[in-house]
Amino acid sequence: MSQTRKFMYINRHAPYGTVYALEGLEVVLIGAAFEQDVCMAFIGDGVFQLKQGQDTTDSGMKNFSPAYRALGDYEVNRLYVERESLEERGLTEADLMPLTWEDEEDDWAEKPSIQLVSRAQLSGLLEEQDVIFNF
Amino acid sequence: MLHTVNKSPFDSQSLKTCLGLARSGSDILLIEDGVYGALVGTAHAAMLDQALKEVSIYALGPDLKARGLPEDRLIRGIKVVGFDGFVELASANDKVQSWL
Amino acid sequence: MAFELNGKTYETDEEGYLADLSDWNNDVAGYMAKEDDCDLSEYHWEVINFLREYYDEYQIAPAVRVLTKAIGKKLGKDKGNSKYLYELFPYGPAKQACKYAGLPKPTGCV
Numbered sequence: 001m002s003q004t005r006k007f008m009y010i011n012r013h014a015p016y017g018t019v020y021a022l023e024g025l026e027v028v029l030i031g032a033a034f035e036q037d038v039c040m041a042f043i044g045d046g047v048f049q050l051k052q053g054q055d056t057t058d059s060g061m062k063n064f065s066p067a068y069r070a071l072g073d074y075e076v077n078r079l080y081v082e083r084e085s086l087e088e089r090g091l092t093e094a095d096l097m098p099l100t101w102e103d104e105e106d107d108w109a110e111k112p113s114i115q116l117v118s119r120a121q122l123s124g125l126l127e128e129q130d131v132i133f134n135f
Numbered sequence: 136m137l138h139t140v141n142k143s144p145f146d147s148q149s150l151k152t153c154l155g156l157a158r159s160g161s162d163i164l165l166i167e168d169g170v171y172g173a174l175v176g177t178a179h180a181a182m183l184d185q186a187l188k189e190v191s192i193y194a195l196g197p198d199l200k201a202r203g204l205p206e207d208r209l210i211r212g213i214k215v216v217g218f219d220g221f222v223e224l225a226s227a228n229d230k231v232q233s234w235l
Numbered sequence: 236m237a238f239e240l241n242g243k244t245y246e247t248d249e250e251g252y253l254a255d256l257s258d259w260n261n262d263v264a265g266y267m268a269k270e271d272d273c274d275l276s277e278y279h280w281e282v283i284n285f286l287r288e289y290y291d292e293y294q295i296a297p298a299v300r301v302l303t304k305a306i307g308k309k310l311g312k313d314k315g316n317s318k319y320l321y322e323l324f325p326y327g328p329a330k331q332a333c334k335y336a337g338l339p340k341p342t343g344c345v
Binding site for chain 2: 013014015016017018044045048051052053054055056057058059061063065088089090
């Protein structure tokens with residue numbers, strides 16, 4: 001196996017209105033099998049993917065928001081959310097689903113997966129990646 | 136006339152174009168990702184506040200619910216309607232303009 | 236594709252996964268297993284029930300690596316390894332057990 005590379009999945013679309021969010025999530029879950037160093041970034045309308053309280057019972061679509069809670073099991077532990085994008089949309093971190101992962105090295109302690117980052121920080125993170133996927 | 140907008144205002148100019156062209160007294164219905172335009176405290180909220188003085192704005196309830204947007208987070212003056220309300224708006228207006 | 240059981244028709248995809256999750260019941264699992272010459276023991280059921288709970292909570296069928304780890308945590312280390320799970324489900328624990336559990340083919344199954 002070649003050395004681990006840094007993968008970032010950028011999510012810029014709201015869920016449901018288009019298929020980008022669901023497709024992106026599926027690629028992340030499938031890609032996790034390759035055991036690379038994976039993170040996700042939520043920018044622009046992509047932050048809406050993590051909105052709490054999604055309920056599709058009246059609209060006949062599949063609610064795939066619970067699957068984000070499984071990302072920790074797939075060792076996708078870093079979800080960067082751009083702070084400016086949240087603010088432009090009148091949202092705060094409290095509007096997002098509380099997502100966690102369990103640290104095996106630390107007696108399975110539950111740790112938060114979502115990290116709010118500024119646009120400037122995110123810009124730096126982009127530079128660090130070996131591979132970037134866009135959805 | 137009934138105008139429908141199905142794109143997020145953060146991702147598309149549809150809502151801005153619609154609000155710019157809708158005559159006073161028009162009905163505007165936000166559907167699908169268009170319902171994000173109904174959120175309070177956003178970068179576009181002032182544009183909607185202004186528009187509400189001239190037009191009626193509605194948001195489709197099932198699309199709000201799917202996206203986790205409760206009614207208490209919507210701009211004051213925007214009315215939530217169900218699919219039946221959508222039908223009523225469409226039949227009460229002589230024309231429907233869909234801003235895709 | 237489809238099969239009939241106790242007078243009811245069950246739609247499946249071309250690989251035999253149930254088309255409608257809500258059609259599932261214990262007899263369906265038993266029937267699918269029998270077709271594969273597999274008799275379901277309580278140990279099979281542990282995994283099948285675990286998968287149904289996992290799907291209920293996360294709306295996805297877990298990849299085999301994720302399943303193995305989660306089973307280990309829930310049912311003990313002696314069961315959370317691929318040797319144990321492959322003995323129960325020789326066609327691939329995630330794929331075969333998901334089928335009996337009425338779930339879609341696992342996400343992340345490459």
